[in-house]
Amino acid sequence: MAKRIDVSGLNAYYGSHKAIEDISMTVEPRSVTAFIGPSGCGKSTFLRTLNRMHEVTPGGRVEGKVMLDGDDLYGSGVDPVNVRRTIGMVFQRPNPFPTMSIFDNVAAGLKLNGSYKKSELNDVVEKSLKGANLWNEVKDRLNKPGSGLSGGQQQRLCIARAIAVEPQVLLMDEPCSALDPISTLAIEDLIGELKERFTIVIVTHNMQQAARVSDRTAFFNLAAVGQPGKLIEIDDTERIFSNPSVQATEDYISGRFG
Amino acid sequence: MSISTMKPTGTPGGESGPSNLKAARLPRWSPYVIAVGSLAVGCGIGLAAGLDSRLQWGLIAAILFVAVSYILSATVEGGRQAKDRLATSMVWVMFLLAVVPLASLVYETVQRGAKVFNGYFLSHSMGVVADKETGGGIYHAIIGTLEQVGLACLIAVPIGLLTAIYLVEYGRGKLAKAVTFFVDVMTGIPSIVAGLFVLSFWILILGFDFSGWAGAMALSILMMPVVVRSTEEMLKLVPNELREASLALGVPKWRTILKVVLPTAIGGITTGVMLAIARIAGETAPVLLLVWVNPFINTNPFDGAQASLPLYIYQQYQSGNQAGYDRAWAAALALIAFIMILNLVARGVARWKAPTTGR
């Protein structure tokens, strides 16, 4: 189910502007890897290169290799559509399809594929909603629009939608930044459960959150505004927060800048 | 379309191996090759079947292109990709379909209009030329159009500007809502209805004669909502900080609007007014009802029938002979040139005077 990601020598551009430079790292399967760093350091951009969403942005361009268990995501003949099916994504703002019901939102990914049985679909939707800790809250109103849920519920609905297609990897781009503390807690608990089944990469602004949910933490930084972002170091979360090997990381974590 | 060739490419994130991410794709150059191929076949069929209209050749080619891309994609790439390609090729065909009429219209107008379009044509009227004779020109029509459009501007621009200022700077509450709604609805009034309105109250009830002025009134009704809409958009773009900065200096609101808001938006407002002029300059229906027709030069828009360019085209077309058609095309060329120049200049002004404040 879960797969390892190996990134080597990755650059990403917006038009002629280089947003991130020469990033190499390994993301371990069945673990949570957190990306932290100051605003504009390219951590979200980097996350989006991992499922080829970066190239959706006008002018977006990527150089380098991203290997998913030995398959290069940017190799020739690779279909970005298949990449995105294999590597799911949850966004900063909850974005359920506004015109679809809760059920249809979760089933959306499966329906794209065309071949499914009605009973199968019911099972998958229930399983996914349970997996996202949302089943009990919505099981009586599956046909109501997803936009009627609270922000935290919407975000869990989006997680359910993402895991319904059984991806190998789940990318989360600041999934809690638009949520209140209680909803945040629910999502963090959920992340702890999901890592049993998926490789999870999470971008977060909140260092406590990184410390709470992740097994490994990567710190990104940029030399100056307008300069490309770089990976400073990646290590076990415990080490990053107690005894980082680079001074800049310690400065950032202890709140001396950023 | 052979559905039997469709293969669903079920590639869910299951346990499958490396091939999981890859998908059979048609080569990048395939759409171009298919396009050229279908064009060739389309022309071939057209020639063979002796279809006289190039339009049909093109339609056959377009249908071929859409169908062939779909079938090829369905066999090689599978159903979902095929549908995606179908949508893409349809969208391209739709776009080309829209370009064809514009290209044809411009080409035909220039080509047929050039025949009698010269200095003589621009500087003479139809005063002593019978319908079937060659010769004559559009001088009287140009004068009529310019005067009628100018008068319409004199009415519509101040009212339009002030209404827009009211809506943006003062308008809250029911009156503003009503004005906004009816301005929108007014943009949709058929021009002939505006003509009928002026006809009913100015000519039938008040008993005045047909004149350029009557036409100008109808044109101003058509122009007002366009001016209001575009001015409103431009005033909304002026950042509030500018207004507040001026008000904080103790400048009264009306002077703030006149000295700060309007100058900031003047480029966009000018563009809007010019586009509105371009729109009414080509209106025929109200002019037909209110200005009547006059083959002679009449420089007084307040006294008696005049001519106008669109009306001239209609008149010459209706004469139903080749000399008339030639004159109609030449006048159409003049009118289109006038309107296109207005459009281009308007856009130039918009770019040149684009508000640099804010952002």
Place this chain on the structure above:
Amino acid sequence: MDIPTDTTPPPPRVEDAKPTTAAQKRAARGATRPGDRIFLALSRGSGIALLLVMAAIAAFLAYRASIALADNEGSFFTTFEWDPAGITSGGKPVFGIAVLVFGTVVSSIIALVIAVPVAIGIALFISHYAPRSLAAPIAFVIDLLAAVPSIVYGLWGALVVAPNLTGLYSWLDDYFGWTGIFEYQGGAPRSLMTVGILLAIMILPIITNVSREVFLQVPKFNEEAALALGATRWEVIRMSVLPFGRSGIISASMLGLGRALGETIAVATVLSPSFVINASVLDYGGGTFAQNIASKFNEANEYGRDALIASGLVLFVITLLVNGAARLIIARRKEYSGANA
């Protein structure tokens, strides 16, 4: 708008609060100085003048129409004849709009059926398919299409398009003539179908532009949701763009319909009118409200003109309803998207 003077003893607090809000309101509206007051009066007056013009259009048309209808011997809505001078009935005016309703509706429907899919295609092309460097020039081309005067469309339609349609019409007659709708006797194809095709080209820009605006408003994160699930571009459009833009497409089509219903001179130029209802849309004949007014106006006497005004009033009311409905849909959509933005 008079402020209570300061000398007024302020008994309860509610009264106390009132002058402040009134003063604030006045300050906010800037109506305290003479210059401000004059300026406000002028601009508000212009707004009111606009409303008065609308009201006057309705009132004067209705008044003149009532004169005509009072003496009409035929039934205004069902008579298949337009003879306000009473030539065939010994001086008794007989006229009705049944034929015009038919022609107007048929030609507008043809125009919509052709224009809406094409317009949606072009709008999608500009918003989602065209390379970014191409999008702006294409939008400009569409704007040019809108700038061409209707009389030039008419001239082009009558002298260039119509002669080119005989082949297509014969083909339609060969294969679909049995339906009755596509029967074609030959001859100049100056029929409602030709009018519909021309109208389609003319209303294409407005439908395209309004739909394009709506498609561009689709929130990025909505489309990314579909993309991240592994949707192809078409599936993104089907899942995110089209549902979001549905009401926009509807109102755009209605704005286009409003244009098509009221188009005058292009129809008058292309159509070879006759006051009959013909089941076949390919054969010449029929008429529309606006075209009928333009064609019959020159030879009409004062009573005949009033009769034409009566038909114009119907056209006015219809376009008012269509445009008003379209605008209401747009306005409601704005509120909706604003609440969710």
